[in-house]
Every structure is written in C-alpha cells, then in structure tokens.
Amino acid sequence: MYVAVKGGERAIENAHRLLANARRGDQSVAEVSLDQISEQLGLAVDRVMSEGSLYDRELAALAIKQARGDLIEAIFLVRAFRATLPRFGASEPVDTGAMRVQRRVSSTFKDIPGGQILGPTFDYTHRLLDPSLAQGFVPEAPAVGEASTAPTPRVTDILGRDGLIETSPQAEDGASVGDLTREPLNFPADRDLRLQNLARGDEGFLLAMGYSTQRGYGRNHPFAGEIRFGEVEVEFAAEDVGFAVPLGSIELTECQMVNQFKGSATEAPCFTRGYGLAFGQSERKTMSMALVDRALRARELGEEVGAPAQDEEFVLSHSDNVQATGFVEHLKLPHYVDFQSELGLLRKLRKEFAEASAEANAPDAMKEAAE
Amino acid sequence: MTTIAELPPGFVDKVLSAQSTFRSVMDAMARPGSVQRIVPMAGTPDTMMRGTAAIALTLFDHDTPLWLDARMSESSDVLKWLKFHTGAPVVPDSSIAAFALIGDGGALPSLERFALGTNEYPDRSTTLIIQVDSLDAGRSFELRGPGIDGVATLLASIKPFDLFERLRFNETLFPRGIDVVLVADDAVVAIPRSTRVMSKGG
Amino acid sequence: MNAPAYNFAYLDEQTKRMIRRAILKAIAIPGYQVPFASREMPMPYGWGTGGVQVTAAILGPQDVLKVIDQGSDDTTNAISIRKFFAKTAGVATTTSTDEATVIQTRHRIPETSLHANQVLVYQVPIPEPLRFLEPRETETRRMHALAEYGLMHVKLYEDIARFGHIATAYAYPVKVNARYVMDPSPTPKFDNPKMDNCPALQLFGAGREKRIYAIPPYTQVVSLDFEDHPFEPYRFNAPCALCAAENSYLDEIVTDDQGSRMFVCSDTDYCEGRQAAGHHGALSAAPYKDKAQEASNG
Numbered sequence: 001m002y003v004a005v006k007g008g009e010r011a012i013e014n015a016h017r018l019l020a021n022a023r024r025g026d027q028s029v030a031e032v033s034l035d036q037i038s039e040q041l042g043l044a045v046d047r048v049m050s051e052g053s054l055y056d057r058e059l060a061a062l063a064i065k066q067a068r069g070d071l072i073e074a075i076f077l078v079r080a081f082r083a084t085l086p087r088f089g090a091s092e093p094v095d096t097g098a099m100r101v102q103r104r105v106s107s108t109f110k111d112i113p114g115g116q117i118l119g120p121t122f123d124y125t126h127r128l129l130d131p132s133l134a135q136g137f138v139p140e141a142p143a144v145g146e147a148s149t150a151p152t153p154r155v156t157d158i159l160g161r162d163g164l165i166e167t168s169p170q171a172e173d174g175a176s177v178g179d180l181t182r183e184p185l186n187f188p189a190d191r192d193l194r195l196q197n198l199a200r201g202d203e204g205f206l207l208a209m210g211y212s213t214q215r216g217y218g219r220n221h222p223f224a225g226e227i228r229f230g231e232v233e234v235e236f237a238a239e240d241v242g243f244a245v246p247l248g249s250i251e252l253t254e255c256q257m258v259n260q261f262k263g264s265a266t267e268a269p270c271f272t273r274g275y276g277l278a279f280g281q282s283e284r285k286t287m288s289m290a291l292v293d294r295a296l297r298a299r300e301l302g303e304e305v306g307a308p309a310q311d312e313e314f315v316l317s318h319s320d321n322v323q324a325t326g327f328v329e330h331l332k333l334p335h336y337v338d339f340q341s342e343l344g345l346l347r348k349l350r351k352e353f354a355e356a357s358a359e360a361n362a363p364d365a366m367k368e369a370a371e
Numbered sequence: 372m373t374t375i376a377e378l379p380p381g382f383v384d385k386v387l388s389a390q391s392t393f394r395s396v397m398d399a400m401a402r403p404g405s406v407q408r409i410v411p412m413a414g415t416p417d418t419m420m421r422g423t424a425a426i427a428l429t430l431f432d433h434d435t436p437l438w439l440d441a442r443m444s445e446s447s448d449v450l451k452w453l454k455f456h457t458g459a460p461v462v463p464d465s466s467i468a469a470f471a472l473i474g475d476g477g478a479l480p481s482l483e484r485f486a487l488g489t490n491e492y493p494d495r496s497t498t499l500i501i502q503v504d505s506l507d508a509g510r511s512f513e514l515r516g517p518g519i520d521g522v523a524t525l526l527a528s529i530k531p532f533d534l535f536e537r538l539r540f541n542e543t544l545f546p547r548g549i550d551v552v553l554v555a556d557d558a559v560v561a562i563p564r565s566t567r568v569m570s571k572g573g
Numbered sequence: 574m575n576a577p578a579y580n581f582a583y584l585d586e587q588t589k590r591m592i593r594r595a596i597l598k599a600i601a602i603p604g605y606q607v608p609f610a611s612r613e614m615p616m617p618y619g620w621g622t623g624g625v626q627v628t629a630a631i632l633g634p635q636d637v638l639k640v641i642d643q644g645s646d647d648t649t650n651a652i653s654i655r656k657f658f659a660k661t662a663g664v665a666t667t668t669s670t671d672e673a674t675v676i677q678t679r680h681r682i683p684e685t686s687l688h689a690n691q692v693l694v695y696q697v698p699i700p701e702p703l704r705f706l707e708p709r710e711t712e713t714r715r716m717h718a719l720a721e722y723g724l725m726h727v728k729l730y731e732d733i734a735r736f737g738h739i740a741t742a743y744a745y746p747v748k749v750n751a752r753y754v755m756d757p758s759p760t761p762k763f764d765n766p767k768m769d770n771c772p773a774l775q776l777f778g779a780g781r782e783k784r785i786y787a788i789p790p791y792t793q794v795v796s797l798d799f800e801d802h803p804f805e806p807y808r809f810n811a812p813c814a815l816c817a818a819e820n821s822y823l824d825e826i827v828t829d830d831q832g833s834r835m836f837v838c839s840d841t842d843y844c845e846g847r848q849a850a851g852h853h854g855a856l857s858a859a860p861y862k863d864k865a866q867e868a869s870n871g
Contacts, residue, residue: 008649009656076617082611084579184608184783187711256524313709323781326618330698333620333650337643337680337839340825341742341761344807349736386581390633390718393593397631400600401774401789430597432590435616469594490718494607517603517750518789520772546752550601563601565750 023068037061043256046251046280047071051321052078053181053200055250055279072202076322083181090177092235092244096254096277097154101230106155108223108258114152119229120281152357156188156256156273165258165271187313194296194316195289199278201319203285209309210291218295223276225258229281253278255286259294262301272301378448379414381428381456386462388413392429399561404514404523406506409557416452418442418474420502422554424452427472431457435469438462438485438497442474465497473501476530480551482537493546496564503529506555511571518563524571525560529553535568542567582629582662588612592630592785594775599787604749605717606700606784614780621654622780624677624696631692631776632658632675637665639673644681644839651679651760680743682764684821686844687773689790695758697779700786702746702756709780722754725797733802742807748795749788762796763807763822769794813838814856816847 038045038061048060052075060078067073103119106112118124159165171177171192178193185193195347198206213220231251235244255276263269274294276286295309308314318324382388388411395407415424431437437459440512443449444461453459462468465484473479479501487497509528512535531537534551541548541564548564562568580586586609595609604704632638638658641696646668654677655666667673670685679696687693699705704715705722716722725746732740739745745762749755757768758777768775768788775788788794798804812819814835821843823836835856838844848857 008647008652012649012652013791075611079613080615084583084585086585181612182610184610186608223588313711317710322613323618326620326622327698328619330619333679334643334648335680335759336824337761337822338743338759340823340839341763341807343825344809345738345740345742349738349740352737386586387634389586389589390581390631393589394631394633397593397596397600397774401787407624417732430590430594432587434591435594491714492608493602493605494595496598498597517792518600520791546605548601550597565601565603 006186016290023066025172032065034061034065037064040193044069044071044074046278046282047203047285048074048078049145050278050282050285051075051200051202051278052082054078054082072321072325079322080366087182089236090179092237094232094234094250094252096228096232096252097157098154098254099152099228099230099232099254100249101152101228104152104226104228106224106226108155108225112155112158112226114148114150121283144229152228154228156258159258159271163268163270166262166273168273185316187316188299189312189316191293191297191300193303194275194312195275195293197256197316197319198276198289198292201289202321202324203282203288203293205321205324206288206292209295209315210288213291213295213307213309214273218298219260220272220274220291220294220298221260222291222294223258224287225256225273227253227255227283227287229253229283253280253282253286255283255290257287257290257294272297300310378452378455379416379424382411382413382425384411385428387411389429392425394430395559396426396561399559400550400563401518402523403516403518403562403566404512404560406525407549407559409559412557413456414452416448417447418502419452419472420551420554421557422559423472423500423502426500426552426554426559427453427457427459431459431470433458433460435459436462436467438468438471440471440473440475440478440480442478442488443472455554468497471499471511471525472495474497476501476503476534479531479534482540485549487544487547487549490547493548496547496549499549499551501529501534501551501553503527503553503555506553506558506560506565513569513571514562514566515569516563518567525568527553527555527560535570538562538564538568541565579661582632582658583615584612584629588626589630591826592626595785596630596787599776600774600789602753603789603792604753604755604786605832608778608783609785611780611783612826616653616657618781619698620650621677621679621696621787623782624679624694624780625654625657625778626780627694627776627778627785628658628675628677629662631694632662632664634662634664636674637672638668639670639842639867640678641676641681641683641840641842642679643824644683647841652867669846670840670842679762680759681822681839682760683839684818684838687767687771689772691773693771693773693775695760695775695777697756697758697777697784698781699744700756700777700779700782700784702744702754707782717753720752722748725754727800729797730787730799733799739798739802739804741863745804746797748797749786750792751795753822754797755786755788755794761807761822762804765794765796765804766806804811808834811836812854813847814854816844816852816857817854818844818847818852 043062044064045057048063049055049070063074063077101117105119112134156165180193180196231249233249234247236247237244259272259274259275260270261269274290276289278285292309296312298305300309386467391411392409395409399407409422409425412421413424413428415421439461466486485497488494505528507526509526510527514523514525550564551562553560587735591610595607599607614625640655643647658664659666670683675692677694701713703716706728706834707713722844729739744756745765746758747755747757770791772790774790777786796804809823813821813823815837818838824839826835828835
C-alpha cells in the first residue's frame with residue numbers, strides 16, 4: 001500500500017544533529033574559540049557586523065562559528081537576532097573627522113595634513129602563500145613611533161574649503177533619519193535610505209556594481225579622495241538627561257570618492273561625492289559602496305541614467321544578501337503542486353499539438369495517394 | 372492635576388490583551404456591521420470608552436500620529452494617558468493623522484479634512500474611531516460589500532446622524548477613503564471604505 | 574553575551590502593532606498590497622517569513638493552528654513552521670482543516686470548505702501580479718493606481734495566440750471585488766474558485782517583498798479570462814488512487830523507474846479523512862507494485 005511520506009519531523013531533527021557534528025568536524029582537532037575567530041579572522045567578523053548591521057564582535061564571532069564560516073549565513077543569524085532587540089533611538093552622528101586613525105590614504109594628494117598612514121593593509125604584500133603561517137608563527141613586534149597629535153582633517157573638507165567639491169547637504173535640525181528596517185523602502189528613496197541599504201548590502205554585489213561603473217556602465221570618474229580606518233566615539237542624546245552620553249567607541253572605515261564635476265550656467269563647476277561607511281576594516285566594501293552611491297546620484301545630478309549601477313530600484317532591490325539567498329535557496333522547497341499544474345498544462349498543449357500536426361498532415365497524405 | 376501614578380492603568384497583560392482586542396477589531400473590519408466585543412479591560416480616562424481605550428493600547432504607538440476632537444482633547448487626563456501608555460504623538464493637523472479619536476460625533480469635521488490616502492498608497496489614510504451611544508439599538512441600517520454575505524443589518528444610535536450619508540464619498544474615492552470604527556462601551560463595529568450603508572425604512 | 578529572550582509568538586509588540594495596522598488596511602482595501610516593515614525572521618526569506626509574521630500578529634492562546642505546504646501537514650517546511658509556533662506561542666496545533674482556527678499555507682487551499690471562524694494565511698513569494706510583465710515597482714504601483722490592467726490581458730491573449738490556451742497553470746491572476754488584480758500566491762489555478770465568496774478571511778503575507786494583502790470573507794474573486802476563452806480550472810482524468818476523490822487536486826507520484834505513476838490527493842488531511850470514512854481508491858488496499866504485478870500476472 002502506498003503511504004504518503006511521513007516522519008519529516010524525525011528527519012529534520014536528525015539532519016540538524018548531523019549538521020552539529022559536521023560543524024564540529026574531527027573532534028580530535030581542537031575546537032575554535034570565539035576569541036580566536038574575533039582575533040584571527042577579524043575581517044570576517046567586520047563583514048558580518050557590517051552586513052548584519054550589529055556592532056558586536058562576540059556575537060559576530062559566534063555567528064561565524066555557528067555558520068561553519070559561511071559569512072552570509074552568519075550575517076543572517078546576526079540580522080535575525082538584531083530584529084528582536086528593543087530600539088531606544090538613534091545615536092548622535094559620529095564625527096569621522098575626529099577619528100583616531102590607524103590607516104589613512106588619499107590618492108588625490110601626495111601629502112595631506114596628518115600624513116598618509118598605511119596601517120595594517122594587504123596593499124603591497126606579495127600574494128605568495130606563506131608556509132611559515134601554517135603553524136606557530138610569531139610575528140615580529142610592530143614598529144612603534146610617537147603618537148601624532150596632528151589633526152587629520154578629511155581630504156574632502158580640505159577641497160570643500162575652496163569650494164572645489166560640492167558641500168555635503170546638511171539635514172535640517174531635528175530631521176529624522178530614515179530606517180529601512182522600520183519602514184518599507186519606497187522608490188524613489190532618499191539618500192539616507194540608499195546609504196543604509198548599501199551599508200547593509202552584499203560586498204560582492206556592491207563590488208560588481210562599482211566595478212561596472214569603472215568599465216563604462218555609468219562611469220563617474222572616481223578618485224579615492226580618502227580612505228580612513230580607525231576608532232570613533234558614539235554618543236547618544238538621552239531626552240531625560242539633556243545631553244549626549246558617550247556609549248563607547250567603534251571601529252569604522254570611511255571612503256570618500258571625489259567624482260566627476262558638475263556645473264551649469266548658474267553654478268560654478270565643482271567635484272561631486274560618493275560615500276561609503278562600514279564597521280571595522282572594510283575597505284573593499286566602502287570603496288564599492290562609494291562608487292555605487294555616486295552612481296545612484298545620477299538623477300539628482302542631472303546625468304543620463306541608463307547603467308545598471310545607476311538604476312536605484314534595481315540596485316536597492318537586489319543588494320541584500322539575506323533576502324537574495326533566501327529566495328534563491330527557497331527553490332529547494334517542494335514545488336510539486338505548481339510543477340504538477342505546469343506538467344498537466346504542458347501535456348495538454350503537447351497532445352493538442354500532436355493532434356493538430358496529424359490533422360495537417362492527413363490531407364497531404366490523401367493528396368499524394370490520389371496523385 | 373493627575374500624576375502619572377494616578378493615571379488609569381493600561382492592560383494588565385499587555386501581550387494577550389492586545390492580541391484579543393486586535394482579533395475583535397480585525398473581525399469587525401472583516402465582517403462590516405457585525406458587533407464584536409472587546410473583552411480585555413484597561414483603565415479609561417475621562418471621556419474615553421472601554422473599547423476605545425483598548426483599541427488605543429492595541430494599535431497606537433510612536434509611529435501613529437493621532438488627532439483628537441475637542442471633546443477628547445479637552446481632558447488633560449486623556450492626553451496624559453495616551454502619551455504615557457501609547458507614546459503616540461497628538462497632532463493638530465487632522466490630514467496627517469493615522470487615527471482620529473472622536474468623542475463627540477455631532478461635531479465631526481468634514482471627512483475631507485482627514486487623510487484619504489492616494490491612489491498609489493490608499494493605505495495612507497486616517498482611521499476614524501467614533502464613540503457612539505449604542506450599537507444594538509436605534510435606527511436600522513443595511514450594509515453591503517466585501518465581508519458581508521448578502522446584506523448585514525445594523526441597529527445603531529450614532530452621531531452625526533448623517534455619518535453614513537457622508538461616508539458615501541468612499542464609493543467614488545475608492546481605493547482612497549476613510550475607514551471607520553464605531554465604539555459603544557465594549558462593543559465595536561467597523562465600516563471599512565468598501566462598505567455601502569443604506570438607511571432602512573427611515 | 575546578550576542572551577536572547579523572545580516574546581509570545583516571537584515578534585515584539587511594536588512589530589505586531591505595525592503588522593496589525595497593515596492587516597486592517599489590507600482588509601479595508603481588498604486586494605491592495607499594503608507595504609509593511611517586514612522584519613528579519615529566524616527563517617530565510619522565501620520560506621514563509623511573510624505568512625509567519627501575519628500568523629504571529631493574529632495568533633492567540635485560544636487558537637488552533639494548522640500549517641500546510643503543498644497541501645500536506647507533513648512536508649518539512651510545514652513541520653518547521655508549526656514547531657516554531659508551538660514553541661514560541663504554545664498554541665494547540667492540528668492537522669484537521671475543520672478544527673483549525675488559523676491555517677497557514679504555502680501553495681494550496683484546503684479541499685475541505687472553510688468556515689467563518691477561520692483565517693487562511695498564505696505565504697507569498699512575489700505579491701505583485703504584474704511583476705513579470707513589468708519589473709519596476711514604481712510602474713506597477715501606477716498601474717494599480719489607475720486600474721490599468723491592459724498589460725495583463727495582452728499577456729494572457731498572447732498565450733492564447735501561441736498555445737491556444739492561457740498558459741498560466743499556477744499563480745493565476747484574479748480580480749478582487751472588481752478593482753485590484755491580485756496574485757493568489759503560487760497556488761494551482763485549480764484552487765482559484767475556492768477564493769471566491771469564501772466564508773473565511775484570507776490574509777496574504779510577503780516577507781521579503783514587504784507586502785500584506787487580504788480578501789475579506791464573502792468577497793468576489795474572479796479569475797481573469799476572456800469571453801471566448803473562459804477560465805477553466807485544471808481537472809484530472811482519474812480519481813485519487815487512495816481515497817477515490819474525483820474533485821481534489823492530485824500529486825503525481827513516480828513509483829518505479831519504468832515510468833509507472835499514481836495520482837493521490839495533495840491535501841493529506843482530506844485524503845485521510847475520506848479513507849477513514851470508508852472511501853477507498855484503486856491502490857489503497859495493496860502496495861502499488863503488487864497491484865501492478867497482479868495486473869501483469871493476470
């Protein structure tokens with residue numbers, strides 16, 4: 001007797017037990033600790049915090065461990081947790097100009113006030129696999145110098161003093177900042193929401209979109225005005241206290257692109273901006289984000305809109321890897337009801353096609369016979 | 372002057388009371404003309420009925436601008452209670468309100484003064500919550516439309532007397548329009564914009 | 574570490590309020606897709622997050638919940654969602670369509686007629702019926718605003734010109750209350766007539782696309798068609814092999830590598846109920862293979 005498949009609940013439980021074993025791997029190998037992930041896979045933690053939009057190294061490390069190193073899965077875990085957290089309000093805007101800079105490079109000027117600081121970077125490493133890292137590697141102590149007290153103004157501010165770059169539009173005092181996790185995104189979207197979407201967006205997607213602008217699909221002549229990475233203070237203005245309370249410091253990467261100038265009969269020409277910001281050290285992400293931000297400003301700046309990266313609805317609707325992976329992977333779920341429906345229709349259409357062909361051929365056959 | 376400690380309380384069990392109240396309102400909206408009862412009770416400030424208070428605690432928060440008619444806003448207790456328990460901002464401009472609380476239907480402003488939504492976003496409209504005398508006695512009305520199996524009959528004693536005539540503008544405005552929730556003590560009846568109401572035999 | 578603590582039915586109260594307001598608007602404007610601030614759920618987008626959020630916003634301790642996927646209570650995703658609510662809301666669950674007060678579904682409408690004290694919650698992947706004709710939401714929103722649905726009719730007509738039939742077998746578009754064209758979610762068109770004048774409230778949740786829409790009870794729902802090409806629900810040639818039902822939607826089961834097939838009800842609760850009531854199909858008494866052998870031996 002045929003019996004419909006049962007026992008799905010057992011199957012799920014067993015699958016998850018198997019997953020737990022696969023995650024742990026060979027138990028004779030030492031288990032990886034959250035500290036180890038946080039300290040030694042720091043850039044993975046930074047990415048999970050950025051795209052998970054939750055600044056918590058420990059939870060991000062846990063998510064990476066739980067996700068067996070699948071970063072999109074880890075981002076998903078962090079997001080799902082974040083969605084359950086109560087919301088007290090928005091912090092004061094952080095001042096990246098006052099960042100305690102660990103790394104800072106500009107491609108637009110040879111030297112800048114506060115200096116170019118290479119910091120910890122893969123740049124100029126030769127990509128040769130290093131067998132000495134395989135085990136027991138103890139790095140040479142870092143070079144130490146006098147801490148500089150010189151201010152490190154943002155390069156775009158230097159350009160801005162001479163009016164060479166557009167001013168960053170200032171929000172009205174008390175204006176609320178959009179939050180696409182609290183209000184559904186509508187199009188056209190304002191820049192605050194676009195930037196939030198990009199900051200949460202998939203690094204790979206933004207990289208490809210940014211790259212496409214460089215190859216001519218919506219070219220916007222970018223110069224890396226400045227990329228800086230370091231610590232900034234976060235403050236929260238509590239209504240009942242009456243002043244801003246420091247919450248602590250976080251690590252951020254900021255990229256300001258200096259782009260193709262605009263101008264008109266009534267407006268002096270000046271450079272335009274693209275902006276990128278992410279938690280931790282996330283240079284590829286912020287540079288890509290800045291390129292895409294600038295591309296999405298095409299309409300606002302009166303440029304022709306045609307390239308994929310300039311298409312706001314396209315970019316913002318497809319940037320989120322948690323949404324994307326869910327929908328792509330949902331094809332794994334049973335669809336046999338729809339498939340049966342298609343199958344039935346297809347069989348019917350094929351039958352009718354065969355009948356029609358037979359009919360069409362029949363008179364020919366008779367004609368031939370008559371000849 | 373009432374202090375916060377003296378304000379009438381909210382729901383005893385916030386989670387389950389809100390759920391139960393919502394189901395009553397949802398059923399009312401899904402079955403226009405049917406009288407639904409609000410079971411969970413909360414404290415009621417001044418002019419506010421039990422049903423109104425429960426709906427406020429269930430649906431209002433920081434994201435829902437509120438407009439109050441003169442009868443509702445004349446009581447500082449109502450204002451304080453709403454602010455304390457829901458956090459909803461009270462706005463003077465009825466055309467941006469998500470909800471309007473009407474204590475005195477006789478003085479209901481022209482319906483055009485509320486948000487009617489747009490054809491693109493007809494959901495961006497004001498929901499009117501009107502306190503009425505009775506939802507089980509009074510004039511007889513016939514209701515037709517989605518949610519109603521043929522015809523529904525409603526007995527109600529309401530102000531303004533011409534409320535349903537005024538709501539006929541929903542027919543031409545649709546999908547824009549105004550949804551109304553009538554409250555009499557713990558009884559609730561909804562008249563969504565898709566409902567057509569006729570007075571029965573005068 | 575910030576150890577998580579979860580609310581009744583998982584969602585926090587502020588989120589429930591937001592969803593509840595959207596549901597009320599959806600009921601008031603039948604077939605219109607209300608945007609809502611869909612939350613990240615602890616299950617992937619595309620796996621029922623919209624339906625789960627709608628269910629979480631309406632569910633109370635007195636409810637009895639049924640969850641089906643492809644018509645069956647025992648498919649893995651249905652089990653997973655049912656367990657989620659049993660755990661987070663402690664509600665009673667059932668596989669019986671009749672006993673349930675809230676039914677969450679993916680891809681089917683139960684065969685058993687629904688009654689007035691029920692809510693049917695659909696999981697919706699793409700809520701926009703015009704999406705595959707015009708991908709831009711700015712455009713489709715305008716079309717809905719103007720009730721400009723010519724594009725849809727052109728598409729259906731092109732099908733007829735090419736195939737002789739409207740070549741849409743599931744997610745077959747409907748018009749609700751003579752105003753909005755609506756996507757019924759990817760249910761087979763076989764189920765479309767069940768939506769019309771249904772005594773139960775029907776709610777649709779699309780989590781990834783952040784939309785909620787509704788069909789109030791007793792509302793007219795018409796499948797789009799043409800006078801000379803009227804809507805035809807899909808029909809099967811044979812009754813269910815297990816319960817002999819002649820008017821249910823059937824799954825095709827491939828039974829061996831020789832191309833043998835059997836057809837059985839996709840609605841497992843309906844099928845089991847009929848069998849318990851003494852209805853037996855051609856293959857319900859003996860394993861299919863034995864039957865087939867008997868047939869070849871005889």
